Amino acid sequence: MLDHVTLGVRDVERSKAFYDEALRSLGISRLYAEGNRFAGYGIRPKAFFWIGERNVMQTGAHIAFTASDRATVDRFYEEAIKAGGRDNGRPGIRPHYHANYYGAFVLDPDGHNIEAVCHAPQQTKGI
Template sequence: MLDHIGLTVADYGRSRAFFDAALKPLGVSVMMEVTAEQTGGHAHCGYGAEMKPFFWFGTGGPPTAGVHVAFTAKDRATVDAFYAAAMAAGGRDNGPPGIRAHYHPTYYGAFVLDPDGHNVEAVCHAPA
């Protein structure tokens, strides 16, 4: 079982603005922030829910490539809201909301590329 995951990003402020907006419909928000001054050079931001950060990004190297992160959504409307918020925040479409029956009959997901090209998804597995 995973406890948390972290990505390296090119522009901390740009990624912070994107994830603040994109993850809000999912009920995921900043739980912890570690400044460059605290670490001696690199800034990090931890998003989560119920006081537990589980998704992190930060500076300190070249942006992580080829990463896919999927967030659970409580229902299909939340997947739709995630997609709309992520696109409005500057995300690029990588698969609009819809059924992905090749995964399973009720797999409803949406995929957006973040400012660094990470494939960020919201998915609901429940029937409509």
């Protein structure tokens, strides 16, 4: 079972500004900081996603956050792009994963692939 994950970043302040905005739509906020070198994000009281200053850059990380519905995936994408992220896959169905895999991918300021995904089928509005 995964307890937490930490991504290395070059500039903690820049990354905090990005993640403060990008994760808000998922109900995830910055809960902790260890000086100006680390910050922990999660849902109170548990931080499960951390960023930390690293001297040597790590690349190729892919972190996927669960979204409750497809509209939340859309909001995540919009907020992450507004916060300075780069498009790495607009919101949409990814049928090669499974029929209801609805995800969006954004590269954070350090090039890490950050995703929001909803596995639930599209909700139809009642009559």
